[in-house]
Amino acid sequence: MKQQLTHLDDQGNAQMVDVSDKAVTVREAVAEGGITMQPETLKMIVEGGHAKGDVLAVARIAGIQAAKRTSDLIPLCHPLMLSKVSVDLVPDLDSSSVRVTAYCKLAAQTGVEMEALTAVSVACLTVYDMCKAVDKGMVISSIQLREKKGGRSGHWQAE
Template sequence: MTQTLSHINASGEAHMVDVSEKDITVRIARAQAFVEMSSDTLELILSGKHHKGDVFATARIAGIMAAKKTPELIPLCHPLMLTKVEVDIEAEPDNNRVRITSLCKLSGKTGVEMEALTAASVAALTIYDMCKAVQKDMVISAVTLLEKQGGKSGHFVHNPE
């Protein structure tokens, strides 16, 4: 079976996919990102002594806002009526990193993968932005779609093997 790119028409031009004939289903997507940093930077965040305030709370809000703005950031994405956006941030001190997970949900005709990926990415970028004054060599990595449910393609779960 040959797969085709959905955002390219028969003439090879980019276009927005017509979803008007698709069924409305509950759609859920989960994504993740990591921000790797020094133990000193992570301790500064966790101790609450960062001069810019609560880094995780700010990143969480940024991720939620970004999910809602995805069609303004990513060309050809449909504007969606999101019913849930959740961004969780967990410190992993043993690995000198922070793990960000996002969940986006709606009842609609198109998936929410890009919104979940955008939420995780922008939350990671916000952590970087707030901490770059103390460490410029942080690394954002493993921006990954973890799971997607709903729609005709069914249920997908990322399997790293």
Template sequence: MEFTHINEQGRAKMVDVSKKEDTEREAVAIGSIHMKRETIERIMEGTIKKGDVLSVAQVGGIMGAKSTPNIIPMCHPINISGCDIAFKIDLEGLKIDIEAKTKTVGKTGIEMEALTAVSVAALTIYDMCKAVDREMTISNIMLVKKSGGKSGDFQRNVDR
């Protein structure tokens, strides 16, 4: 088996993508943060002392997507042409579902940016609400869609 991220000395390397064609690429990732009913209600009412939780989490998620190559060792820095994050409050399930859509035109994929955006958005929610709920749980972060590039399209069927 040949490893793509290992050099001849057996050490980590970043893959050379210079000969790959530029293609339009898109990725969608999802995740959830579970919390107490009181926490969700306070987010909805805007009574969390640190401010508008979902607005800050949206900005945090976008910043996370843009910072992906700084925290994931073998990730290439890429030009992100778009990043959007959506939140769905689920009072019955006591959770907030997070979805990140990322786009680029380039030589390598944008899946890690979408996954990082969801992760950072969830962590931002945790940070802003931890004073009222330290039992929050972040879960089910996953890639649900990917298009473009040599490996083609990917679609996961997910029931939320």
């Protein structure tokens, strides 16, 4: 059976998916991504020497806030009542990067993947915004869904 895009009707028009017939189940998603920078920039972040304050703390809050506002940013996403959002930012001195992981959870009729992906994206963008004055060459990369649980399609995990 051929898979079809759920956000398009039979005529190819954009539509919000009707989830009213779906069961309310616990749904979880984990997404990750990263931002690579100059070693001096990462050192400044880790040592707390940034004039704008704690870069990782601000990025964490921004990611959590972004997850909560996903339906305002992605036009066809359903507004969701998230029960849990966590955003972890882990500096890696060897690769001169910060690895960002977001976890989102709720009990609902639709998944929470977009919220986790949005949290990672905005956390990375916040690191970039706070550090761009000293390092315009930072690279945000590898934003991806790592795992999802719940709903009709069940458990999925990236290879």
